[in-house]
Amino acid sequence: MVLVSAQGDDARKPNLIIIFTDDQGYQDLGCFGSPDIKTPRIDQMAKEGMMLTDFYAQTVCGPSRAALMTGCYPFRNARRDKGEVPHPKLALAEITMAEVLKSAGYATGMVGKWDLAGHSQTKFDMNLRPGKQGFDESFWTPGSNDAFVNLLRDDQLIERKADLSTLTRRYTNEAIQFIDRHKEGPFFLYLAHTMPHTKLAVSTQFKGKSKAGLYGDVIEEIDHHVGRVLDHVKKSGLDENTYVVFTSDNGPWWVKKDHGGHAEPLRGEKCTTYEGGLRVPCVIRAPGNIKPGRQSSQLAATIDLLPTFAALAGAEVPTDRVIDGVDMSAFLHGEAKEKDRSFFFYQHKFLRAVRVGKWKLHVPHTQSHRQGLGKKWRVHMRPENRPFIEEVTLYDLESDVAESKNVASDHPEVVARLMKRIAHMRKDLGDGGYRGENARALGKDDYFGRGIEGK
Template identity: 55%
Template sequence: MKNVIFMMLVGLLGVVSAEKAPNIVLIFTDDQGYQDLGCFGSPTIKTPNIDQMAKEGMRLTSFYAQTVCGPSRASLMTGCYPLRLARHANPDSVHPELHLEEITLAEVLKTQGYTTGMFGKWDLAGHKPGTHKVELLPPHQGFDYSFGPPASNDHYVDLFRNGEKIESKADMSQLTRRYTDEAIAFIKRNRKRPFFVYLAHTMPHVKLAVSEEFKGKSAGGLYGDTVEELDWNVGRLMQALKDEGVDQNTYVIYTSDNGPWYFGRSGGHKKSMGPNWAEHGGSAKPLRGAKTTAWEGGLRVPFIIRAPGKVPAGTECDAVVATIDMMPTLAKLAGGTAPSDRVIDGLDVSALIHGETDRLDRPYFYYQHDCLRAVRYGQWKLMLPYTEPEKGSIASSWQTYMEKNDVIRVEKPMLFDLEVDISETTDVADRHPEKVAELMKLAKQAQQDIGDHDTFSELARTFGAQRRTLSTESKGGGNY
């Protein structure tokens, strides 16, 4: 019986009343780069509604996800680094099939009396269309209502409602609007009780698609069109919160699952996209790297949180926060707690988003699938030694999506001062040997506590499922 002890124990803490419990709306876009919002410096993409969110709320400028879609969603839902999590039946795959005994954010919020809705891309039950496990879809992972595809849109999208297929090969140009329509209808139905909306947009993941109203409208090309359509629908959702009288009691979060695609060395993508292939990917400037890399541009993403009277308006914070922190933080906002019967890697950062502090003392670990590549602590980031990956490995295949200058041999640890060198251009390891030693110690602790490609952690969970295999560099491939 799924998580019965947890559900009972947390339930005994008492359900927060509907009058006091805040609603939570979490908007999670796909492959949107650090710079791809007006309020994060885009020179070409106009996002007035999201910019207004930032004016009325807080920007987090050092917010981290994971390098690709599935692991990032697993971290968001569980509060853990992906390598710690139990998989249903695919321990070595890039994209986790999340084990049913893992406790999700939706399940935690349900214990506090929340109605939970999931809209958009799930990607935790199988990554390729048609290969998903029905028993791992949102209805079995804590969501009362769900609408969207089980998997990514690399090829096509099938739409499901509450675990049942309702449409094959849906028109992808309509997805952003349809997800938003469903989320707004859910808010209207549940405005009198606390609700959690997880709105996981398919865009701007390729294949890119945009409705006629936004086609060719952005100076940022096709990619910009999709982001500007996202922004318009964020405006619709924000207006719906006001119309339903729940705006003043709702936290709204906007962020992305990882950095933007880089297609410049991917022959397959360039062939399918044609001469305008560059218009299909976003920008992580001024960060180095892109999706799939352990450079800042791969994991650091835009983050905005707005809650009138709770989150101080027009503020920003550069403390290191991550998707793993959403579970304990949102649980706290709802009046509950994260699970106590297992390791949770994330921290409760509610004091930070409420402006009560601007400091957070914690390291953050950069994983490329199951390979620990770097660690950040404060302003310092250490890239760990890394030689040529084994041919056919995930790390090898991922090089296709990296600029040439980002594919390097790290013969010895490289240290970057992100406070003065956000673009990771200058290795200062020789000048700060004490920092190198300090961060290497943290990395070794993570290898033992969380795991690495050649290290099992005793704290990694299996719940009896098959355990991942150890190798020099994990095998894998496919779309990300």
Template identity: 55%
Template sequence: MTSALKLIPILVTSFCCFAKGAGQPNLILIFTDDQGYEDVGCFGSKKIKTPHLDQLAAEGIKFTSFYAQPICGPSRAAVMTGCYPMRVAERDNFKNIHPILHEREVTVAEVLKEVGYTTGCIGKWDLAGHSQTHFNPELMPPHQGFDFFFGTPTSNDSYVDLYRDEELVERKAPMDTLTQRYTEEAVGFIQRSAAAEKPFFLYVPHTMPHTRLAASEEFRGQSERGLYGDVIREIDASVGRIVATLKELELQENTYLLFTSDNGPWLNKNKNYADGSLVKDRGGSAGLFRSGKVSTWEGGVRVPAILWAPGRVPAGRSCEAIATTMDLMPTFAKLAGGKVPSDRVIDGEDITPLFEGKFAEANPNKAYYYYLLSHLQAVRQGPWKLHLPRPQHPEWLGRHRKSAHIHPRDDIGFPEPVLYHLIDDPSETKNVAAANPEVVARLLELAEQARNDIGDHNRVGKNMRFYEPAEPRPTQLKTRFVAPKQNH
């Protein structure tokens, strides 16, 4: 490892005398890749030990109805913009499997920079092109609101190139060093921000446990869940290292840390598409939730989420209210004293009451729309989830029309709406549509409102964003959507 990548010395804590005072809190988002709902001890894992995450949950809030998107690129778009990926603008008005975020979109980093934050992104970006070599440099983090970037353009499907800001520093970096190096860079960023006495926003989108899996020598062979468990244990240790740094610098009482995942587990890496439980399984587990990544079953989008902020967040609480990664932009803006853009629709909402343990103040009418790429497939409100009618293999989903990621029994269509009560039936096994026609009607109306506003595979939503004109083309994945004239 080069000297430039080594951990810088611990800074004198006197630099951090501002930390305990009132004012703008530091904000940290740790975002893992393909980690399933049950791949954390406090969320039910029996074979993977995560003592640091479990401790954060004991000292903070565990969110049990926290939603991301079903695929990694769209999930990152939702985090950065506070919006459904279907709504956000992309280059040339395309809807790509992994969004190429238009430069006129406003990121959470840009919102926070406006109110004086130092911003850092360390890890996987995946919003400038889903390739290690063919991506748009002008859409990478240094041009999307981040003062500092260390990481990689996209996933580690075959190899990983590492960049520091805009400079390529290493081609085909050893994957078993990534989690460790991201951690060292995160610690260094925290230390520098503390020395500068400025509030900071740190975004750590880990490469792991997206395959190809790799863990450093210290963690290999340490988990009874094989290499996958080793990788999760190393991520857990990384969280512990970041928290220890916050405590060393006396920043813990002025910092919010949120840990979550970008989507459900990659089940086709497991024997028979089952939840990961065997030593040789290379994917995770959604636990009692059905299916996994690249699906709109609960296992594909409901993810573990832990919020930690000593002195600000009540300890040992569990929140069942619906919350999403899209809520982070408006919530972080509120905590920082900033404002979300007022010239566009933002789908996320301020959930600071939930951060304060005021769960009774959760929005009772909050809805979550389950998009698989450009296709609206389901909607949830309260305990009710309605799967919308659709063919088994929708042709408009392109190469994802027939899923290679989930068990064939879950790769199905619905000739009629199918309703589940997620409190009574979290595994989505009992259709109760016939007994609840008024609920079905209400959720169908919500779905129609979403189609009109956000869009669907065959419909341009009135508040989809377009910043470039385009000639009419079929409205399906990887082809251009027609931009309404008033938005040209």
């Protein structure tokens, strides 16, 4: 691990909070156009801060969390399981956001869904718990709430099969208590809600309140508790020195029907690499640092949060490995123009598309793309999004955000330019069964061993 500790007065460093929801669609906030889900607290957060309308995560839960924590495309990260498993057991040799911020004197806390030690409530690797990945304190559940949720505090199991309807409130209570313990700062809090991943559950206070059914009830309860966090930050006198990011891990889970969310006007859903699969709502609030009422279509992503937070904290990002994210702090502060950059769309290990500016290019599905998870995941998609792509497909997202008209034949020069970026990424990171030259070691005991021994 190569990190450089920051110098200076810790008291002046900003506090950093990420609120991460699960399977919440692009449209599932009032400020992002929901016609029937009311989210007054997050809407107000957007008015007081900034909305990023072209913000990307990853296609599914575990990879999305790996990307957030490491600033890298998930396929780049080393892991302690077979690469065919979609949800990674993140190797301890990886350097997380929490570890980067600890090097700069931050107290670090994790609350909620972890999903980086095994996608199971019972069969997970305790050696990969949050406390082994840079978090001083953790109140967490190992994976999703497909059937039930067990709760742990640090390395101790404290409750089996917790009442799902209490989780949003309990997570928020724990987050507020963490803020109280570390209000002298600086602190980093990662609050990862279990909801609105199914099974859906909501407290009596919010049951039946939304026009959007149970799913809407769940989102409106999350909104209420986001407000509690913001209120507590302000009450604690930390408002002017705290950045709060609200976003989601991937698009809505279409197969869950009324218990899934919405991504309109985007095409696609969870498990696809159309816009609705990876583009998620994002709101950032930082009074005194981010001008209120801003809205930007700057291409940005969860992989950018690690280098951005490192810059805000005066920390150094790892220098011994590729980090895919970029520092967006100057842009957020209005001190720099929008960045011209690429974003690559991976469906697990398959490179599906690239976006540069307004252009998005989908590559044809190869034979390997049509096997294994590439085939299996299609059941999670709307029927119209299931067909394999047979030819290079180019969309102008500025005029066609729904990805409905292939304009590749009209812009051969754009196709050629973007195909060069695809070729570079295949060499650098990989695609399908090929691991690129800068993908980190997969299954090498010496690499994993160094990470384990170092912690």
